[in-house]
Amino acid sequence: MPKKLGIEKLVFKPFENESALECFCRLQLPDEEIGVLLLREGDRYCLRFGFRFAGIHPLMSPEQVEAVLRRLEAGLRGLPQGESLRIHFRSFADDSVRQQELEELAQATTIPELQFLLFSEQRAIRELTEQGLRQPKDILLFVTYTLEPGKAHTHDQIERIIAWFVEHYEALKGRKEQLEELRYHHILTQGFKAGYLHWKQQLTIRMGLNVVPMTADELWGVVWSQFNHSQPPLIPQCLTLRGGDRGDDWTLSEEINDPFHATTVAIRGERGDRSTPKGDREWAYVKDKFVGVMTFDSKPAGFVSHEHQLYYLWQAASQFEDCEFVFELSRADEHATRASLQLLTRQNLTLTERAQNKNNLDVVAQLKAQGGAEAQAKIWEGAAPILVAGVVLVRRSSPQALDEACQKLSNCFNNGELNREREIAWKIWLQTLPITWHRLLDGRRQLYFTDEAAGLMPLACTATIDQRGLELIARDGMMPFYIDFVRQHRSMMIIGQTRAGKSAIGAGIFAIALAYGFNVVGLDYAREDGTTTMTDLINSFGEAGAWFDVGTSSNNLFEMPDLRHLTPEQQDSRRNSYLAFLVRALEVMVLGAHSDRRLGKRIHAILWKALTSFFNDAEIQSRYDAAYDQGFGSLAWQRMPTLIDFLDLLERLDLSGLVVVGSIAEAMAEIRLQLLSWVQSPVGKAIAQPSTVRSNAQITMYGMRNLTNDDEAAVLALSAQALALRRALECSDSLLVIDESSVLYKYDGISQIIGQICATGGKAGIRTLVISQDPDAIYNSAAGQQILQNLNTRFIGAIQSTAVESCCRIFGYDRSVLLPNTDESFLPDRSRLCSHWLVDVDGRLQYGDYYPSPELLAAVANNIPEQQARSRVMAQYSNKFEGWAVFAEQYSAAIRAGQSLQQLGQSPLSLGYPASNAVVHDSATHTAA
Incomplete structure (x- = not known):
């Protein structure tokens, strides 16, 4: 059927x-x-x-x-x-919020090199997310x-x-x-x-x-x-x-x-x-x-x-x-709970008594009776x-x-x-x-x-410091956390031994600053050939980067910020801010380490009057306007007023209405003598001529070399401060970077200027980043305590065991907190291309890993074999971004495998990128075009 x-x-x-x-x-x-x-x-x-x-x-x-x-x-x-x-x-494992932030920054920037780095960071974050590391x-x-x-x-x-x-x-x-x-x-x-x-x-x-x-x-x-x-x-x-x-x-x-x-x-x-x-x-x-x-x-x-x-x-x-x-x-319900516990206790006491009557021992009943009694006691005590x-x-x-x-x-x-x-x-x-x-x-x-x-109660979690900014991954929990120095005024410090990854995380901070429209100005101690740790990074930014060398470059100390796009009230306020800076800078040039307070007061009064008269002069103002109208490098730019024009004004300055105690003539003579001597020196010439550093450069690095005394070091520091201050007053915040600070801080002039910027730079929109191997060198400098007290964000990488005592004494850390930093495992991880850091933000400590993209890591590779390998690879490609991407891929692969860099660039290699890399390359190339 x-x-x-x-x-x-x-x-x-x-x-x-x-x-x-x-x-x-x-x-x-x-x-x-x-x-x-x-x-x-x-x-x-x-x-x-x-x-x-x-x-x-x-x-x-x-x-x-x-x-x-x-x-x-x-x-x-x-x-x-x-x-x-x-x-x-x-x-x-979700990266959508960070990807959206980076996408918005990449679309907003006009610097193709920066856009390339932001796209590469997007890809790196996606890879970390897919690997479960983020x-x-x-x-x-x-x-x-x-x-x-x-x-x-x-x-x-x-x-x-x-x-x-x-x-x-x-x-x-x-x-x-x-x-x-x-x-x-x-x-x-x-x-x-x-x-x-x-x-x-x-x-x-x-x-x-x-x-x-x-x-x-x-x-x-x-x-x-x-x-x-x-x-x-x-x-x-x-x-x-x-x-x-x-x-x-x-x-x-x-x-x-x-x-x-x-x-x-x-x-x-x-x-x-x-x-x-x-x-x-x-x-x-x-x-x-x-x-x-x-x-x-x-x-x-x-x-x-x-x-x-x-x-x-x-x-x-x-x-x-x-x-x-x-x-x-x-x-x-407390009453029901208490009744249940009483019933449980009585039942087990009965079982215990019954076992005793039989000359036996009921251990389980005894433990339950004891637990019931303890629970009732807790309730009576307030639990x-x-x-x-x-x-x-x-x-x-x-x-x-x-x-x-x-x-x-x-x-x-x-x-x-x-x-x-x-x-x-x-x-x-x-x-x-x-x-x-x-x-x-x-x-x-x-x-x-x-x-x-x-x-x-699952309430423990890596506390997020900020919502955006520089991203690190917490070592405990692999949760991303951020350091936001854009919306929060943070002055930062990076400490670590050689090859601890200071340059990579510093470059990451540079990139975030540039993406948010900051101007980056840096001081670095140059090698004998004139290059510094950041030379290769600056060069990679093309037209957006500029290099200042004392022997060949100049930065006009009297180059006023262009404030014509602001309201009259804003112009007056910001002009006075720069005027106050100029008075302070000229005082440093005139007085140096002079300790005569009466002479200092007379010089201060004369400089204020002279500078006010100088900038109120119609001819001087017209020369400034013409220079800004015709732009950098024009004939009018070469006629922009300088320190030399200010010296000419001093010769005919009317001081009859100035009321000061002491000899005006003596103070005036001292001002003229010192400023004339500066104009004739190499350092003075670098600040007394029209600027040769491009005014539209968003990242400028000063190579400090051939300094003979504290006064010259202080003047160059003032020059860098002037550039940062001009950028800040022109409606843009600035990041002032001091690299190789262990060497630079032996000059008292630099230490005092940096200390002043750390203490008061926030009013002008200047953030500070100090990069150093030795915190003792900063602490023992002329303004060491003032500097360290105002650096509220610290990145402490791998350090020598001998540096633990210094960090504990200077920063007040417990020794156990810094011991992991001395372990060999705290050195950068070559297999994952990340560096390890103890991050201190306003006293809140967090261990985190920084993952630079391979492209950023390739840009800061600065020892001789790395520079030679990069030059060989880049020479094989007419497209800058294509060569950059190829070198980044080969360089990161060699680092992971622990191989020598000698073979990089010896023969042209095909790209062979995955799709994500192709997107980065095409976008950056299109932007450059």
């Missing part, structure tokens, strides 16, 4: 049914915006507020760790009954406030019936919409006053967490990113409650950007594919990844120290990419019982890779603590979403006390 076909019924549930999201809400205060997820289940409403938290820094002293734990315990005791605190620790992390906190606005607060049946009739009668009168508006108005105002304010106090004041409330757009971005890769669209629907200046006069409004519900929009899909997640017993499939679920099913055996407790989860979470730790904490649910979501591209990752993560904990969920993984994954109502692992939560639960 033919086989009979049966009929199988399948029931499909829309994913929207799993969501309890009513809508997004926005609480708009005069000085703050607060986002809210409004959830609904029947007549019950839940407001879920979100907060961002930077993390508890993993590098703290034992005293700081103990204080943090005490604050967390105090905050847990204040958890409101019936509400929950959910913590999401997320670690995803893992951005963030921490989100979600708190709840639940209420039932339509529930009659009475136990009388008749009163409930009357309330029901009143509500429906108002609806029949056509006031349904008004009632709904009043209901939402009440929910949001009550949620803000009784919910948000209470939680904000618990998190910030009692727990000491520096949390930032998430806006409605950020909450929508979190929900959208659960299902999609792209940037989120506008919020589909949003209720906005605006409050007055005094927290009253609340008004409610509605914004609709899409007719479909937010959950439907989130799973609608992108690029033609739907984003609806797929469920399975062992995993959920979402965003092209298999998501495995692991649960904490037993309590840790114990914590051996405060550090172990605070960093218990961080030690495992920091090493895994594409995972999310989700922990939910809620207050347990609160906390219910904790812990889940880890692991994302991988295949079920096999997911199994391996889950097993590896499980091995990081004691046997049985963290287990794979293979039956209801889909359901638990749904519970972790912020748009669902269900509690996490409801019915399977573990009971802790406040002194234990703090160890189950």
Whole structure:
């Protein structure tokens, strides 16, 4: 007989049914915006507020760790009954934010060489992300406030019936919409006053967490990113409650950007594919990844120290990419907990007594009775019982890779603590979403006390210093962190032994500064052939770079900044700033180390009057205007006023109205004598002639050589300061770099000028970068303490063991902090092309690795074999960027393999680039063209 076909019924549930999201809400205060997820289940409403938290820094002293734990315990005791605190620790290999920043910088710059370096950094970051060496992390906190606005607060049946009739009668009168508006108005105002304010106090004041409330757009971005890769669209629907200046006069409004519900929009899909997640017993499939679920099913055996407790989860979470730790904490009922403990204690005491009557010993019953008694004692002493649910979501591209990752993560904990969920993984994954109502692992939560639960809060994370700038990768956790000296005024210092990677990280700072429109001016001690550490880097920038050599170049000290594009008020202010600098510079040239205070005051007064008269002269001003109109190198530029013109004015200066104590003639004679002597010296000629350094160069390096005394060194330092100050006053910030400072700081003049810039340069927009091998040389210089006190950001690389004592004495570090820097493993890693650093920003310490792109590393390669290899390779290509890219590829490969550079460039090689390199090469070449 033919086989009979049966009929199988399948029931499909829309994913929207799993969501309890009513809508997004926005609480708009005069000085703050607060986002809210409004959830609904029947007549019950839940407001879920979100907060961002930077993390508890993993590098703290034992005293700081103990204080943090005490604050967390105090905050847990204040958890409101019936509400929950959910913590999401997320670690995803995502570089989209950094890529977008670099793309914007590359498109904005007009320097093709800089664009080439930015494109190469984009590729390098992408490679680090794909290799799992770059893992951005963030921490989100979600708190709840639940209420039932339509529930009659009475136990009388008749009163409930009357309330029901009143509500429906108002609806029949056509006031349904008004009632709904009043209901939402009440929910949001009550949620803000009784919910948000209470939680904000618990998190910030009692727990000491520096949390930032998430806006409605950020909450929508979190929900959208659960299902999609792209940037989120506008919020589909949003209720906005605006409050007055005094927290009253609340008004409610509605914004609709899409007719479909937010959950439907989130799973609608992108690029033609739907984003609806797929469920399975062992995993959920979402965003092209298999998501495995692991649960904490037993309590840790114990914590051996405060550090172990605070960093218990961080030690495992920091090493895994594409995972999310989700922990939910809620207050347990103290009366029920106390009753359960009493019952447990009595039962085990009974078992113990019964065993004793039989001349036996029940060890398990004794231990349970003792544990029950200790738990009751904790409650009486003030500890609160906390219910904790812990889940880890692991994302991988295949079920096999997911199994391996889950097993590896499980091995990081004691046997049985963290287990794979293979039956209801889909359901638990749904519970972790912020748009669902269900509690996490409801019915399977573990009971802790406040002194234990703090160890189950995944709050430890490498704290982000800034949001953008120079990027390093934290050694502990592989999380990128940034040093932003553009928006934050940071004066920086790089310390390290020879071949510690100082030039590479310094060049990285140069590139970021140039990308943000800074002008970079540097002082470096030149070798006998006139080159310095940065010569090759400056040359690689082509027209954007300029070199100043005392014997062949000049920088007109009297070249005023071009301020004609500013308002008259701004012109006066900035002209006076440069005038004050000129007075100070001329005083240094005239007085030198002279200590006669009376003579100094007379000279100061004369210089002020002379310079004021000089710049108010109509002919002088017309020569400046003509020079700026015709531009650098023109005939008018050669006639720009200089120190020599100022000396001519001194001959006919009228000082009759000047009132000073002492002989004016003596002071005037001293000024003329000293300035004339400077004009006749090589250093003086370099500052007393029209500038030969291109005014449009964005990076200029001074090669300091053939200096005979402190006065000459000071004057050259003043020349560099003048260039930086001119750039800054022309509406552009400047970065002043002092390389080989161990040599340069033996000149007191340079030390004093740099000390003054470090202390007051911020007003003129000048940041300082000091690069040195020996901090003692700076500390013992004339203005050493002034310099070091104002360098608030330090990069300390590999150092000799003999330098540890100096760094501890000068910077106040504990010896144990610097010991890793003396280990051989702290030297640059040739296989990964990265250097290691201890970063100190305003006293916050962080170990990090700096990964320069191969192209940047090739540009700063400066020893003789490296220079020769670069010249051989570059000579084979007519296109500068093509040769640069080829040398970078060959050079980095040779460094990784530990091979000699002698073979580089001996025979032309094909490029053989991957697609990403081709994009970099084509873009940079096109820009250059």
